[in-house]
Structure formats: C-alpha cells, structure tokens
Amino acid sequence: MFSQADFIQYAQWSGIATLVFAALTVLGFILKWGLRFRLVGTTGFMLVLTAGLFALSLAPLTRTVIPGAVRYKLVYDNGATQTVIAISPEITPTELEATLRQAASDLYSYGRMGKPGQNQLTIRARTILHPEPGISVPFYLGQVKRSLVNREDPQMAIEIYHDRFAQLPKPNA
Numbered sequence: 165m166f167s168q169a170d171f172i173q174y175a176q177w178s179g180i181a182t183l184v185f186a187a188l189t190v191l192g193f194i195l196k197w198g199l200r201f202r203l204v205g206t207t208g209f210m211l212v213l214t215a216g217l218f219a220l221s222l223a224p225l226t227r228t229v230i231p232g233a234v235r236y237k238l239v240y241d242n243g244a245t246q247t248v249i250a251i252s253p254e255i256t257p258t259e260l261e262a263t264l265r266q267a268a269s270d271l272y273s274y275g276r277m278g279k280p281g282q283n284q285l286t287i288r289a290r291t292i293l294h295p296e297p298g299i300s301v302p303f304y305l306g307q308v309k310r311s312l313v314n315r316e317d318p319q320m321a322i323e324i325y326h327d328r329f330a331q332l333p334k335p336n337a
Contacts, residue, residue: 171221178217182210228269232262236289244277245312246286251305253291253332257324264289264308264322276312284309293333303328 185207192200234255240248249267251260267287276285288307292300306324311317 166220168221171217175214175217175221178210178214182207182214185210228266230262230266230269232259233266234259234263236263236267238271239290241271243275245282245284246288247271248288248290251289251291253293253303255291255305257326257329260289260306260324261322264306265320268308268310268317268320272310272315283312285312291332293331303331305329 185203189200189203189207191197192203197203234252236249236251238247239250240246247267249263251263255263264287267289268285271285271287286307286309288304290302290304293303294300304325305328306322308323309321311319
C-alpha cells in the first residue's frame, strides 16, 4: 500500500511533468504546431492528476487492523444506519467480538446519514444454518452499535449472543 510520503513524491514528479507540458503548450502556440490543442488537453489532464495526487498525500490511507478478527462479507447496507455482515459458523465469541470491532472500523464513513433521532450505525453479524436439506435460516450471533459522527467511538456497544453459540453445528474433527 502506498504511504503519504509516496504520494508526495508522485505529486512532485507529476507537478514537474505538468510544468513541462505547459511549456510545450506555450511553445506549440508560439510555433503554431498542429498538436497544440492536444497539448492543452494533456496539460489539463496533468493538472488534475497532480491535484489528485497532492490530495492523496494529505489524507491518511491507513486501515485499522483488529487482532483476532476473521474475514466477513458485507451482505446488506442501507447506506445509513443498518448493515449486516456474514461470518462463518465456526467462529468463536472472542473472534466475533474482534470481527465486529473490525467491521465497525471498516464500515465507518462520513457519508452515512442518520435518521432524525437515530445517529448510530448498527452492524449485525449473522451466519446461515441449514436445519434440513434445502432450507437455509439466517442466524444472528451479535451486533455492534457505533456513532455515525465520531470515528473513534469510545462508547461503542458490542452485544454477543452467547446462548446462540450452543446452537451452532459442531465442526467435524
């Protein structure tokens, strides 16, 4: 993954290339080259590219990794206050807590809008059980509620449904 220092370096090189293309564009207009209008487009593109690389050098691109978290899949997201993640039925309660913390970190976004009177993101974790052949039942094992406005939410509420773990099928040894 690229760091902020890498993007600063890329922005510098892109800035130099932009200045070179701008000089070529001015020279093209002075000497009436046939490709002078293409050089205008290239210079404009390089300007946008340089601005984008510079913007990426300002914002951190780090992802928080929670130790003990297992892989999950996002299966539902209304873009506002509710999401559902799918997890393996072999998960343990401690792995589920770490996974819910990871999902809360991953799914936080400044663009989520709360409903009036509801400013929390609820992430529910579920697995699929097959009680009979041909029948699938979603089975919720826990949830986390976190703030929609505070990235580092100190009052994140994690609920693990410990009684449900006994109902999970035992892995074959």
